[in-house]
Amino acid sequence: MSELKTVGLFAITALAEIVGCYLPYLWLREGKSIWLLVPSALSLVAFVWLLTLHPTAVGRVYAAYGGVYVTMAILWLWAVDGIRPTTWDILGTSVALLGMAIIMFAPRNT
Known part of the structure; x- marks a missing residue:
């Protein structure tokens, strides 16, 4: 999988996770409709499915995904x-993305 496709897939995955968690927040903290739990659940299902689309070891995917999640959250x-x-948010995001790149794109034999 190309680097751009990998990062793009991580970004879409992170967005699905954030939306899936944000909608219940709106219901619980902001008094919005309980019906927000329906798209929230669908978004979290999409999040899990998207994580399965990466062709590398699952532990590596989860570790690297964290860097993109941090970026998307900011x-x-x-x-x-x-x-x-x-400035600290941007620096932290940069470090997280660097970690993701090292984990996902470093040369390896396996």
Whole structure:
């Protein structure tokens, strides 16, 4: 799988997870409709399915996915919550993405 496709798949996976967790938050903390749990559940099912699409060892996928999840969460903070990322947020995101790249794209024999 190409690097761009891998990162894109991780980004879509992270978005599915974030939406799946954000919708119950809206119900529990913001008093929104309980019906938000339906698309939330569907989003979390999509999240799990998307994780299965990577052709490498599952432990490696989960470890590397975390770096992209951190990035997507910071972007969500900015786009949805309206909070601009700090320099530290950007630095942390960069470190997380570097870790993801090392885990997923380093040369290996297996």
